[in-house]
Amino acid sequence: MTSYHTPTAPLRERRFPRIRGERHGFALAGSVVIALAVLLPIATILYVALTGSGEAWPHLLRYVLPQSLGTTLALLGLVALGTSVIGVGSAWLVVGYDFPLRRLLAWALVLPLAVPTYLAAYAFGEFFHYVGPLQTAVRSIFGFTSARDYWFPDIRSTWGAALVVTSVTFPYVYLTARVVFLMQGRNIADVARTLGARPSRVFFRVLLPVARPAIIAGLALVMMETLNDIGAVEYLGVRTLTLSVYSTWLNRGSLEGAAQIAAVMLIIVFLLLTAEQWARRKQRFHSARATQMHVRPPRVPLAGARGWLATFALLLPILSGFGVPLFIFGGYVSRRLYQFAEPQILQAFLTSVAVAGVTALLTVFIALLLLNAMRLSRSGYTMVLVRLASVGYALPGTILGLGLLLSLAAIDNTVDGVVRSYTGLSTGLLLTGTAASIVIACTIRFLALAESAIRSGLEKLPPNLDQAARSLGKTANQSAFTVLLPLLKPAILTAAILVFVDTVKELSATILLRPFGFHTLATHVYENASRGAVEDGAVAALLIIATAIVPVILLSGPLMRDRNA
Known part of the structure; x- marks a missing residue:
């Protein structure tokens, strides 16, 4: 008989049996230090925003916040609508129906995740340009000779930014909805159809309520990625809150004003996290027998034109989110193969590899420390500290960068003042404006990613390994x-x-924390796009996409097999 349950704390604790008989104060102390380090940028932004002179508030309230907040909310709404329609529709098609190329498309729908939003914006800008391939084809087909002969939508707009972000972030919703449909959707839908319900009624009245928590969780990730973006909105001329933080600091020289805008963004982030947590509380898990998991209701076959129509419908978002960037950058690179040997590209590549490698090692090490603290001391305090240490992933990079910049500057000034008072020597800036600050920012932001991946592996291990090892001395x-x-x-x-x-x-x-002359692959593309030369950054863009495809390849096996997905 089908049953539904929500995991409780005792169930989770059996996966992390407490090591008794020893004191593990160091584990709790380490968790405290890590949590404080993650929360320091947030606390700094709030402190600067609330304790400043207040001179920036009248200008922000009158000229900046109304437009930026309205644009941000409009962008979030359009992206939420687009990703939910594409993600949920794609998930149900590949789970519930059988049509040509279904298995290949089920995997390929994840490919847009390999394209960062800023790269997608640069590619779409070139693709939709007057001399780009799309408008050139329109003029060739209809015989137009100038832009006055026809109307064409402007990609440099809020709807254009929404199209760009939607094209590369819908897989978040697709993946979360697909898992729910695989676990429950087809079984429930099959029961509903035997009772005479039409397919449309089954989808809207049965499947969507079941998948709603997963869809909200996926949309929360999409919204955070949308808030985090700065390269795409700047290139497309869309003034969001994120771009306002950047421009208020650099163009107006007002750190206080930038911190106040960042504080408004933190409120939006808090609301998104609250919605995501609410969705998790509402989620239920279907516990079926192993034989039921292997023997699922058959998919509905779509033959003839209907099958190829479904194939085309799923092919469109893949071509939009992955095909267009690959086509644009691949075309530019094919005519600039010599750039692979240019010193600038090699230096940016090596810098990216070095920063990413150090960040990965540091982040994994800290994640292991946190999980070991949970394993050794299953106190409520440790659990709270580990969760606090994971909030960095929800922070847009602009907020994290600004908060870290202010925090590190305060630390450097304090150290310099102490050293001056005792030795008369100046230490200068030890962390601010260095590569170390970028490593720290990325470690804080992606710590939750490492902790979640390792914790998933730990939960798959037998729960009594520790006791068995302890029994052997x-x-x-x-x-x-x-x-x-x-x-x-x-x-x-x-x-x-x-x-x-x-x-x-x-x-x-x-781009907020890097020192002068410091270039990664991402900043190399950004600088070329900022001066209107996207083609000069195509090699770096293609290297970024090639690197980002690696996790997609790792996921490809389970995604091709419904039982393990």
């Missing part, structure tokens, strides 16, 4: 190093790859 630390770590190698490698790739793609925090 191993201490808690010896058990962790000799038993758990070797078994967690696949999860640790996955976490390191995910953090590495996201760091290579990172732009918003990097």
